[in-house]
Amino acid sequence: MSSEWPLWEVFIRGQHGLNHRHVGSLHAPDAELAIKHARDVYTRRNEGVSIWVVKSNDISASSPSDKGPLFEPSNSKVYRHPTFFEIPEEVGHM
Amino acid sequence: MYAQMVKTDSDRVKSLAEMNPQERDFQERVDRGEKIEPKEWMPEAYRKTLIRQIGQHAHSEIVGQLPEGNWITRAPTLERKAILLAKVQDEAGHGLYLYCAAETLGVSRDELLALLHSGKMKYSSIFNYPTLNWADIGAVGWLVDGAAIMNQVQLQKTSYGPYSRAMVRICKEESFHQRQGYDIMMKMAFGTPAQKAMAQDALNRFWYPALMMFGPSDKDSVHSAQSMAWKIKINTNDELRQKFVDQTVPQARYLGLTIPDPDLKWNEEKAGHDFTEPDWSEFFDVIAGNGPCNRERMNARVKAWEDGAWFRDGLVAHAEKVADRRAAARVAAE
Ligand SMILES: [Fe+2]
Ligand SMILES: [Fe+2]
Ligand SMILES: [Fe+2]
Numbered sequence: 001m002s003s004e005w006p007l008w009e010v011f012i013r014g015q016h017g018l019n020h021r022h023v024g025s026l027h028a029p030d031a032e033l034a035i036k037h038a039r040d041v042y043t044r045r046n047e048g049v050s051i052w053v054v055k056s057n058d059i060s061a062s063s064p065s066d067k068g069p070l071f072e073p074s075n076s077k078v079y080r081h082p083t084f085f086e087i088p089e090e091v092g093h094m
Numbered sequence: 095m096y097a098q099m100v101k102t103d104s105d106r107v108k109s110l111a112e113m114n115p116q117e118r119d120f121q122e123r124v125d126r127g128e129k130i131e132p133k134e135w136m137p138e139a140y141r142k143t144l145i146r147q148i149g150q151h152a153h154s155e156i157v158g159q160l161p162e163g164n165w166i167t168r169a170p171t172l173e174r175k176a177i178l179l180a181k182v183q184d185e186a187g188h189g190l191y192l193y194c195a196a197e198t199l200g201v202s203r204d205e206l207l208a209l210l211h212s213g214k215m216k217y218s219s220i221f222n223y224p225t226l227n228w229a230d231i232g233a234v235g236w237l238v239d240g241a242a243i244m245n246q247v248q249l250q251k252t253s254y255g256p257y258s259r260a261m262v263r264i265c266k267e268e269s270f271h272q273r274q275g276y277d278i279m280m281k282m283a284f285g286t287p288a289q290k291a292m293a294q295d296a297l298n299r300f301w302y303p304a305l306m307m308f309g310p311s312d313k314d315s316v317h318s319a320q321s322m323a324w325k326i327k328i329n330t331n332d333e334l335r336q337k338f339v340d341q342t343v344p345q346a347r348y349l350g351l352t353i354p355d356p357d358l359k360w361n362e363e364k365a366g367h368d369f370t371e372p373d374w375s376e377f378f379d380v381i382a383g384n385g386p387c388n389r390e391r392m393n394a395r396v397k398a399w400e401d402g403a404w405f406r407d408g409l410v411a412h413a414e415k416v417a418d419r420r421a422a423a424r425v426a427a428e
Contacts, residue, residue, distance in 0.1 A: 030413035033409065044180075045267075
């Protein structure tokens with residue numbers, strides 16, 4: 001038989017209060033073992049308090065060629081940043 | 095190094111003017127220090143070279159577990175055993191991070207392992223030397239992981255995103271490896287005269303093989319020039335070897351051990367040590383498969399892979415059964 005184990009993406013929450021963050025991927029036959037493997041591969045030094053795994057095949061990603069249409073429109077909207085507005089010093093902290 | 099003498103498929107490095115627009119755009123991104131990510135366009139030769147380099151690096155981590163694993167059951171104390179076990183487990187992790195990075199380039203894990211097991215892909219020459227006694231485990235951590243760090247620290251800046259991120263993770267773990275090795279060396283070198291003699295003997299046997307890890311001089315190599323243009327290699331082999339020697343000499347002196355090179359001396363002018371090159375004919379012989387342990391290492395790898403097949407397959411069969419049962423239950427509930 002010998003079919004290759006599917007690939008899983010691993011997300012780890014480093015501390016309480018932070019988001020899960022993608023740390024890498026690994027092969028495992030099912031979700032349960034993917035979590036066990038993730039424990040061994042990515043949290044040997046207390047790196048995490050929670051693990052998510054998701055099959056790599058189930059992830060939809062934006063394509064590199066869409067970089068322009070997707071992200072360039074926000075370049076021209078500098079007013080979305082607070083530093084765009086000048087507040088007189090007398091007003092104090094805002 | 096962990097990847098030694100990686101070929102690039104090019105006979106010379108193209109100038110920006112000779113490149114087509116796509117190639118030029120790619121090279122300019124690399125020159126600006128941008129990271130290249132998996133699905134982005136890259137020259138076919140860049141992709142292939144990276145698979146060779148990262149694959150060889152991954153194989154080295156995995157095969158590198160064997161000489162140290164040899165001593166886990168014979169470590170002198172329970173504490174040393176636990177430490178060595180953790181170190182060897184880290185190396186398995188390093189192999190896994192790197193295989194994953196290679197897989198983002200369109201090669202499968204099983205393909206890479208098949209290439210290793212058939213001898214078509216190499217691993218570092220250093221792991222074809224035996225670990226004869228406990229002092230060797232000290233020398234391996236101190237010198238072999240020490241040389242590996244030299245290489246891996248600079249590779250954190252490599253142009254390929256997944257490779258660079260794997261290197262960052264690995265480097266965080268490596269200094270534990272080198273320190274535990276040096277700690278063993280201290281214990282031995284400051285122990286009984288017999289222990290000190292063992293430490294000296296281990297240094298004598300591992301010194302030149304450690305220098306070989308950086309590979310032969312590549313200052314005139316087209317492959318290295320191309321790899322450096324692509325930023326998948328940052329320093330020349332000679333630069334790294336020099337750095338390693340300069341760093342190691344005072345460490346050996348502290349231990350009261352003698353580096354087995356009568357011509358080793360400080361050169362004020364170049365602000366570095368002059369030293370004797372390893373015997374490169376021995377290196378090429380080991381690479382060709384004739385080192386002291388090549389056959390033993392490959393047999394152990396292939397045996398582990400084949401003996402584990404029924405277990406890997408069993409887990410897949412179980413996962414499929416559970417998935418089918420779940421699907422059936424869902425249908426029944428509807
Ligand atoms: Fe390693
Ligand atoms: Fe290593
Ligand atoms: Fe290591």
